[in-house]
Amino acid sequence: xxxxxxxxDIRINYSLKxxxxxxxxxxxxxxxxxWMQEALSAKVDEPTAMTLSTxxxxxxxxxxxxxxxxxxxxxxxxxxxxxxxxxxxxxxxxYAALTFFWPALERQVRVEGSVERVxxxxxxxxxxxxxxxxxxxxxxxxxxxxxxxxxxxxxxxQEYSSKFNNLEVIPRPEHWGGYVVKPERIEFWxxxxxxxxxxxxxxxxSSGNWHIQRLAP
Numbered sequence: 001x002x003x004x005x006x007x008x009d010i011r012i013n014y015s016l017k018x019x020x021x022x023x024x025x026x027x028x029x030x031x032x033x034x035w036m037q038e039a040l041s042a043k044v045d046e047p048t049a050m051t052l053s054t055x056x057x058x059x060x061x062x063x064x065x066x067x068x069x070x071x072x073x074x075x076x077x078x079x080x081x082x083x084x085x086x087x088x089x090x091x092x093x094x095y096a097a098l099t100f101f102w103p104a105l106e107r108q109v110r111v112e113g114s115v116e117r118v119x120x121x122x123x124x125x126x127x128x129x130x131x132x133x134x135x136x137x138x139x140x141x142x143x144x145x146x147x148x149x150x151x152x153x154x155x156x157x158q159e160y161s162s163k164f165n166n167l168e169v170i171p172r173p174e175h176w177g178g179y180v181v182k183p184e185r186i187e188f189w190x191x192x193x194x195x196x197x198x199x200x201x202x203x204x205x206s207s208g209n210w211h212i213q214r215l216a217p
Contacts, residue, residue: 106191123177
């Protein structure tokens with residue numbers, strides 16, 4: 001007889017690294033760049049994948065995985081359909097949380113802050129850097145809307161492929177572009193033994209400086 005799965009018995013004792021205030025950068029963006037480079041060097045799966053959590057006007061939360069596409073001096077950038085569920089929630093409640101998790105390194109990073117659309121020029125540049133098929137896909141998908149079947153999408157792809165067939169440069173849809181999450185809090189988490197994890201929190205002060213403190217696990 002197959003043994004029943006007991007989720008409560010699944011445990012990993014983290015022990016790879018440690019994290020101290022003395023060893024981190026004073027700027028959380030520099031610290032994030034260091035950790036991202038280490039994740040890339042370690043060839044972890046989907047290092048730029050992050051959970052994006054948003055909430056509607058009533059505070060009801062939703063979460064999904066998106067990809068980090070740029071790290072700017074003031075925030076974390078991702079791209080999506082502005083008319084999607086996440087886009088509608090960000091319109092009503094322009095705040096979000098991001099979570100990066102790199103289990104191979106026993107690390108996570110948590111980001112909380114306000115959200116703004118990136119300038120149209122930045123959205124244009126990124127859109128035109130994507131493969132042509134992805135550009136057609138942005139036009140073809142009524143993201144988050146109910147559809148009767150996949151053939152709806154396939155028909156729309158054919159329609160827009162024909163429409164833009166003679167164009168070398170496909171225009172960016174007005175309903176598609178980037179957002180930047182401008183952090184007010186960034187937490188770096190390093191797994192440690194016996195669940196006594198290291199947690200360092202950067203908080204943005206009114207002066208524009210970052211205050212660092214250790215949190216209990």
